[in-house]
Amino acid sequence: MRYLPLDTEDRRAMLDVVGAKAIDELFADVPADALNPPLDLPDHAGEFAVERQMAAMAGKNRAAGAGPFFVGAGAYRHHVPATVDHIIQRSEFLTSYTPYQPEIAQGTLQYLFEFQTQVASLTGMDVANASMYDGSTACAEAALMARRVTRRDGILMSGSLHPHYESVTRMNGGLVGGKATVSEASPDGADNVIDLISDETACVIVQTPDVFGNVVDLEPIAKAAHDKGALLVAVVTEAVSLGALKSPGEMGADIVVGEGQSIGNALNFGGPYVGLFATRQKFMRNMPGRLCGETVDAGGKRGFVLTLSTREQHIRRDKATSNICTNSGLCALAFTIHMTLLGETGLRKLATLNHEAACATADALSAIDGVELVNDAFFNEFTLRLPKDAAEVVEALAAKDILAGVPGSRLWPEDESKHNLLIVAATELTQDKDIEAFANALKEVL
Amino acid sequence: MRYLPLDTEDRRAMLDVVGAKAIDELFADVPADALNPPLDLPDHAGEFAVERQMAAMAGKNRAAGAGPFFVGAGAYRHHVPATVDHIIQRSEFLTSYTPYQPEIAQGTLQYLFEFQTQVASLTGMDVANASMYDGSTACAEAALMARRVTRRDGILMSGSLHPHYESVTRMNGGLVGGKATVSEASPDGADNVIDLISDETACVIVQTPDVFGNVVDLEPIAKAAHDKGALLVAVVTEAVSLGALKSPGEMGADIVVGEGQSIGNALNFGGPYVGLFATRQKFMRNMPGRLCGETVDAGGKRGFVLTLSTREQHIRRDKATSNICTNSGLCALAFTIHMTLLGETGLRKLATLNHEAACATADALSAIDGVELVNDAFFNEFTLRLPKDAAEVVEALAAKDILAGVPGSRLWPEDESKHNLLIVAATELTQDKDIEAFANALKEVL
């Protein structure tokens, strides 16, 4: 077997050194009736047999690049430069370990330091951690952190937060006495979240652009939250929007969490992605997750280490700020490389192209009879109200090889009032001919 | 532009240092009316625009893996392990230079030494060079070398040598007074090449398996050549055959050249490939191309260098053994990695699988009425005589998405006696269902 260097002779000789006659002597502690159970599994297979099997499965999926594609709602199809994927596959990055031995992990540590700097700058915050699993779990961790900081239990979420983020946050943030509440928010941007802030509120969680695509002004919410001693957690699921929009930090957020997939990472059917987590300097020691810090070595040279690990589970155990022991290192690297290639100049331009593509798509689709654009202000995603169940429309368009967006029933299966909504995203990869094909097909199926 | 690090400010500042006011002052020696000509070319384009354009072209080709595939005749579809392509893309191999500075090129030099050892062992020869452009140019270089060694001008080629090899060898080997002759060889293996050897013959060039797929016993030819003071050049276009067949060295060849594409390298529409060149110790200094040799460094450690470069053009200029200054480094690396993964054990098994696939294909096809298998002994390729022009059959099968092989008219456009021949190759990637599809379709179109 190609991954196993030992051969029969090695095994025999090594058993001799160990002083065992047969390998199962080393498994003597296993209950005898449980050892070597039958396995209803195929035997080993060569590369091309495995490739065929995997390619057959891959071939049953419609790849984003194979035709018109407008699906978003928390994951976005962007172009990833070839350089990014090349670098993250370098052995020294791909097959390295968590940088607990900093002397031989400066490569990983330095890019994490660069990542943290980029995330803090993008979000307008002071500090960021070395990444989290994804945006939704980062959101839940933000709620937990706000509870630690404020010593309050109330987790107030806007109704226009991505419902999956809401579910994750409700589950995880709501453990140990957390109380989650959700505001009434309508697809056009109206939201009563400010009215619900109380003295029990640990944090208000608001997404911008929200799940319907609305660009949200966080300033009044921040002010209202701070007036009641609560923190404002801003959620960004489309990192490219940070190139066009005022940063959550500028608008008063205390914690910014986000999904970094859009920069450097493929769609991957939902994972792995890279969670962004940034906050103010004063809350630094309350942050979950790994942190990389600058220091010097015994020779006085600048170097980087994982730091403040006394917050973490492997030191603090049941008193840790979080049980997390993994970040999303390689995805963070992809983010950092892509962001470095873009630079501020490139990111701004990329954001503009995204916005323009969405405007063009919105114009083309909302010109169709019976189709209503619900948003006034949006970035690269918007919501349409259709004259019938959007899921049916999406299926009909998929049959024409157009992936039209996310129907309301997919995100809110229990809330029928949203089932006529279709959330549509456009990016720099959206071509005029895609928009045209979408509009024509939509006319046909309505 | 993404590949150009200088910006406008850099350029201005650097021109100041240079003492020029404008860039065109540095092009002052160019005739003024020729400077900055109009270019009827598009402007620069971003990655995804270029990708779309390239992918559109790629999409118009039928890839080997997309369906039944039986094309060979000098290039073969084999499986290349993912490890091979990963390693050759490492920056340190991909973007390194010819190892003229051995202190910082030991990686390249050591694998070349390993490559030379593998090639010598596979061919049954004493020494091999560090690779050549491809099999056909290696063949021409062998003819030139034989002329140098024997100081004769006659280049005798078997008629069952791949006609493209024959053409290249005739052109290049035939310069400066070389006289090329070709034997009468029939697809079933009969060949009068021995009868044509004379006192003017510098070398006899014989391919095995030959272009029709016949396995050729070189021993009698070697003996006849040596009796007349000529060298035997053996040509191998399918390197995998060396895992199953007696090596040319064992059968008395003086020079073995070959195409190494089958091991580690993709089809690539004909290039880049990797030419193999091996010979006897006594002819070592007459070899063309780069050679890597073992030595020690100033600290006494084993190391490798390019050696015997006094044969080469950059030292010897018009007295060089060849004008070649490039080898096929990266393709040789791919060969070495794949060969290392295979090992002797794997290569033998691979060869057996190839042979078995060809036998099964030959049996299935020759069972069809009107189809005649011309070969007795073959490795992974054989020739069918069809009842009509094979090119028509190939086109008809291509329309059914079956790539059936190489029709005689493609290789011998001027020789109509061969136009009913179809050369069919099978490899380890040939599946039973491919054979079945081929046989069924062939029945239909005949």
Added chain:
Amino acid sequence: IEEALIFETGHMAATGVDLPEPKGTRSRLGGLERKGTMNLPGLAEPEAMRHFVRLSQKNYAIDMGPFPLGSCTMKHNPRLNEKMARLPGFAEIHPLQPVSTVQGALELIDTLAGWLKELTGMPAVAMSPKAGAHGELCGMVTIKAALEARGEAETRTRVLAPESAHGTNPATAAQCGFTVDAIPADDTGRVDIEAFKAKLGDDVAAIMVTNPNTCGLFERDIREMADAVHEAGGYFYCDGANFNAIVGKVKPGDLGIDAMHINLHKTFSTPHGGGGPGSGPTVLSEALAPFAPIPYVVSDADGFHLIEKRSQEEGDHHSFGRMTAFHGQMGMFVRALTYMLSHGGDGLRQAAEDAVLNANYVLARLSAEMTPAFEGTCMHEALFNDDFLKDTGVGTLDFAKAMIDEGYHPMTMYFPLVVHGAMLIEPTETESRHELDLFCDALLSLAKEAKAGKADKFKAAPVLSPRRRLDETAAARKPVLRWEPSNDESMAAE
């Protein structure tokens, strides 16, 4: 050669990406346009390539040499896995595409789930956890949901875990609101079964046990533990971090466990990637399966379907909700299944045997100069204490750092906590005997040097690495977590 930060060499105007020119459409951003600079310079592509390649060269990696990290299972990462994960049909599909357009993706998840269930002997698996610790959280939240369904969530608040447990175990339990009660070890390095039984009671929600445990030993009383905790009304959570040692050899489901996470990067060769991404599917018993998180895949004659509602009309499944926004770490699923298909059932079993053999070989050879923490053979990792360093002036940390100068990554140090100056070595099955011999030779030679009084060398190590020992205390005292223009100035001023 030193490598500057991108912020120190990049230019604000530079970009390594060419994009088409915007058309100049009127913006509809609601007046919230970004103004001012973000202070994020760019690099042209050649500069960026060189920056990250040079950085990479300051790392140690499994492709360069052994990573003998106990509990971390750093094994070979096949590139076939990477290639498969990049097939457009896997990499370029969206988690919310119509289900009809991702049948192959659901098939892949279903197939992988099938392998995990067969290998663990468990009836259900939650695929969405993003990493091992996330899988633990999934398991413990599922247990909490089951207790709630039984009306015992308020009363069963205690979780038992061995002293030698991974830090994630108590952290996870605490995150779920449980209190953690440590079970002592016996002198063979395993759970003290009597002490354990004495701690059981009707306030016990679950036990969390790693098996093979963090001392590299199989908990031979595991069935007795399972029976006891079940009898006491609690659940058995097994930490599957060490599954690599027993995959194909034992099915945890045959031993009575209720939940176990599986680190796909440890047992099934998805790359560590310098600290992630991981993937931690959690297998569940019949008792816990109804509370598993959404979404999950089911299939019928029409194909594969996604269950995304918490409560299904048909059946009594009532999920506790979502672990994450989407379906879990699909990219890791592809890699893991590729690995499984490559190894097959026979190969996975062989891999476990080789992993255990390699560890015992290292244990046997190193025992010549180093002191094993416990008597007898081990499973997939060999544990030593620091007795052999007594009075040498060399500590476990010094010894480990000296390994760097020999070309090796240090082993796991000071863990498990129950062993003094612990050194935990896990070679894994992908090391050859030749490589193990070189490794053992190096360690034996270091041990001799330590005993020969060369403490200075150890205290100074490493000296051949890109950096010497780093001042972690200074880093934590006044944390600098990002570059700022002022950093440079203040560094320069010092």
Added chain:
Amino acid sequence: IEEALIFETGHMAATGVDLPEPKGTRSRLGGLERKGTMNLPGLAEPEAMRHFVRLSQKNYAIDMGPFPLGSCTMKHNPRLNEKMARLPGFAEIHPLQPVSTVQGALELIDTLAGWLKELTGMPAVAMSPKAGAHGELCGMVTIKAALEARGEAETRTRVLAPESAHGTNPATAAQCGFTVDAIPADDTGRVDIEAFKAKLGDDVAAIMVTNPNTCGLFERDIREMADAVHEAGGYFYCDGANFNAIVGKVKPGDLGIDAMHINLHKTFSTPHGGGGPGSGPTVLSEALAPFAPIPYVVSDADGFHLIEKRSQEEGDHHSFGRMTAFHGQMGMFVRALTYMLSHGGDGLRQAAEDAVLNANYVLARLSAEMTPAFEGTCMHEALFNDDFLKDTGVGTLDFAKAMIDEGYHPMTMYFPLVVHGAMLIEPTETESRHELDLFCDALLSLAKEAKAGKADKFKAAPVLSPRRRLDETAAARKPVLRWEPSNDESMAAE
């Protein structure tokens, strides 16, 4: 860390490839089955990966730092090119597939040919040469064929080439049976136009001139040379190795040349790959085009066609035959076209300008301590002689080897031959000003050290590389070109 040869660590039974079991079919190999061992051990995949990764780490590469090699144009190699070359529609097509199934491949060749013709201002291009020297051969054989058609092949046997020519020029000419006559240079580093004219005669087949020449200078009398050689009945072969300096700025076709090869890896960024594969398409004038090698692509309303016969019924094309078995370096074509489309006409011109600017910047800065070989500005490479090392005891070679310890690849040394102790530096356009400044600082500092009498340091260099200076004389005296079991023993015995 030393890395053994695979033959020293591999095992005969080992394999890193899993293949299905053969069925045991009766063999039809005609009794020529291989017997006995080949002595080729294998490695399991993890061992092989590590072996080659470790080897790679002993190399210097453009992704690590500048490669200031004059005449070699080591520029950034975009990974987009690599990605495109691996599209199955390019990588997995066979050169002899039916033409109807490779229309995209022919379109690509045709498109690339179109770019090359437009950039050179030439009407035809032979795509199949496998490398630069092969392109030279193609050009000279084409010239020979044209002379044959004129009935002058026997009489025109002399080729003129400057003393400063690349070694391939005389070697190629000789390979075609021409005698080579060297043209002296004038004191500005260019062809001595009067001496050149004096050598013309009716036995001259061609001149071979590099432009910009190997001193990094543009041959300002090039049109006069072209006119003169044409008048004398000969052809003008231009060595295109330095095309990078003028691409988009000047069309060689506007200067009167008849043939020129283009190194795709130099001007169009296909990777050097440690010494190949290259690709050397050769552009041809109207006079030479009819003799171009087969195969070539033509198109009409029905699509693209391949001409594979030497003589076509329609027209007077009579090819001299084949340069190689198939269509040339398709993989390199894909990369080069990807690069061209990325840069566009505007970007290629800008690249040439930046290449020349970078070289002049280096020339200007280094002139402070080093001695330029000629006065004035240069094109894309800066040439120095060793005057500044006079009496220091440091030679050009020593100076170059000392650069290794500074983290750089040496420049080109002792070439062109017309300059004493030549050092030829070509930074290329993909180096940033920051990187150039670091490079110049390092060289200026070395030059100062040499002048300050630190010859010992230079003689000992390099000391920081994986190997110190290697004994090339010993290697050539008794060449060891392959591993044999006895090598080890004899090494051990010494």
